[in-house]
Amino acid sequence: MLNIENLTVAVEDKTILKGLTLNVPAGEVHAIMGPNGAGKSTLGYTLAGRPNYEVSEGSATLNGEDLLAMEVHERASAGLYLSFQYPLEIPGVPAMTFIRTALNAQRKLRGEDEVGAPQFLKDIREIAKTLKIDTEMLKRPLNVGFSGGEKKRMEVLQMALLKPKFLILDETDSGLDIDALKVVSEGVNALRSPERGMLVITHYQRLLDHIKPDRIHILVDGRIVHSGGPELALELEAHGYDRYVNEAA
């Protein structure tokens, strides 16, 4: 599914990722954990194609397709979804309009038929209900004046409607209280399937109580320094990242 080989990335001439290698097979959920500044968000942004993230070496493919050769929106249509740590506000564009426009743009690029308004309305209402999003909120400009929790629920709503093949969750737990965390995690868990892969980027172990990963990778100074099973999260919670940081130094 997602195959990253020796990925080296610089942002504004500063090398952040230094030869990162990572493979996430279909059906699995992998977590990336690491201290601040290790390059966790950079990995998500690079895969999604954020401007000014310069790849100098390495490769990244999704189901064999070269992600790095594609435009941002082509990567999205190919099935890559990045849930933002800080979702952007889109003034004047109702959430519903935004999502439907995005969905149909993706479908058009894939040569599929557009989803009609009635079907879309039915789908979005159904999913909004499970995420405890009020339908009135869908008519408001996306994320404008929304609380941190509301924005994260909107991110999950979008992924549920866009049905990507691969999900990257960037610090999805930040800014969430325990109730919101539960709703959001349930939303994400509902999307787990044998065909879909996920990469969960998080600083804390807390999120992994709710979204249980198959494997955990520790990212320090731009490289994966250690990989293990779910038990690794508990060890990190108890002892912190110091051991790995010192080893890397």
Place this chain on the structure above:
Amino acid sequence: MAAVKETIETVQKLETYEHGFVSDIEMEYAPKGLSADIVRFISARKNEPDWMLEYRLAAFERWQSMDEPDWAKVNYQKVDYQDLYYYAAPKSKPKLNSLDEVDPELLAVYAKLGIPLKEQEVLAGVVGSPKYAVDAVFDSVSVVTTFKDELKKHGVIFCAISEAIREYPELVKQYLGSVVPVSDNYFAALNAAVFSDGSFVYVPEGVRCPMELSTYFRINAENTGQFERTLIIADKGAYVSYLEGCTAPMRDENQLHAAVVELIALEDAEIKYSTVQNWYPGDAEGKGGIYNFVTKRADCRGARSKVSWTQVETGSAVTWKYPSCILRGDDSVGEFYSIAVTNGYQQADTGTKMIHLGKNTRSRIISKGVSAGKSSNTYRGLVSAHARAGGARNFTQCDSLLIGKTCAAHTVPYVESDTASAQFEHEATTTRLSEDQLFYAMQRGLSQEEAVALLVNGFVRDVLQELPMEFAVEAQKLVAISLEGSVG
């Protein structure tokens, strides 16, 4: 790959100005240049009464003593007024009673522009959509006006102004120049001297005009100025909604469009005036394009009258335009909703004047300026309250959006009040289209062009909502097309 090819084709199509074609139609011209004789020529061609000729000649004399204004924030090569044609008309019968008499070539032009001239045709071919009466002005003359008979049943007069001068001289005499006097400004004086055609609307007392009225202006001929004159009168308690659209062929030289529009709303009357201006903006190097020097003003003459201006300005090389309201009647209301989009080397200096004369008059200004490329976009507005305009209120919101790093946005608001009880509010913002927002939208599947279009349409949404629905959709597309190629 099919999708990619289609995208490329679509973008290529969008990058060319869609209405830029030239139609080969046999024309009759007045000799080049401007003189009292040319004014007489135009008046004679239109079989005008003497009073009209005198009005024109007085305006011409006045114009000769005036100077072209230079206070607007626009730079352009001055017009050589002696190097223009002031009258160009398709050669055909002077007065047309039905579409059968219209030159098929001309009909083809309007068909190509997507403007329904046949009464059984409805807009965009959608069955069941509301009816729109259309006055089609081609260069200097109105070629046809539709639905005239049906409107007449309601007492509504909708015709070419040249026809109104002949058929309804009393109405024209009473109102023409009563809002924008000949001496108002350089371009208004020029227009008064040489105006060739435009629309005339009179809605009688208590009548709600049964359909949208619209005029489509088309400049086709080379080296020809278009001087449209529009006069709309809503009598006591009447209501009318009017829309104008404009297009022109792509030409390397600049062309002059100097219009005057006067609106008069009597007691309890309401006029809604919408403009979708899509004159040729010039090419990518800033060559060619229309000079759009327009004076539009409404007089809310009666108590509780209301006028709303809504404009979507995407075309023209240079725009100089301030649709205004004189709030004379007590409790009268003026509104101005504007979207001005500039790209390439376009320059726009546009805004409004709200002159509060009556008691408890209210006005509202929402202006959205979008600048891209190397363009310059200025909002210029005046809100003033006279001594007897107690309780006057204004709210102004002026937002500018910048796309890229080589464009400019300016806001020049003037606020004057001679009464202590006036309440004027002004809010203004300037933002740059954020790379982060674009990236976010693109990550969800929108191409860069689609993302820009969506974000910009979000920015101008408050104003789009003021347009009649069918035109809002059209305007939304137009805004997107105008910004093609503005990023990256």
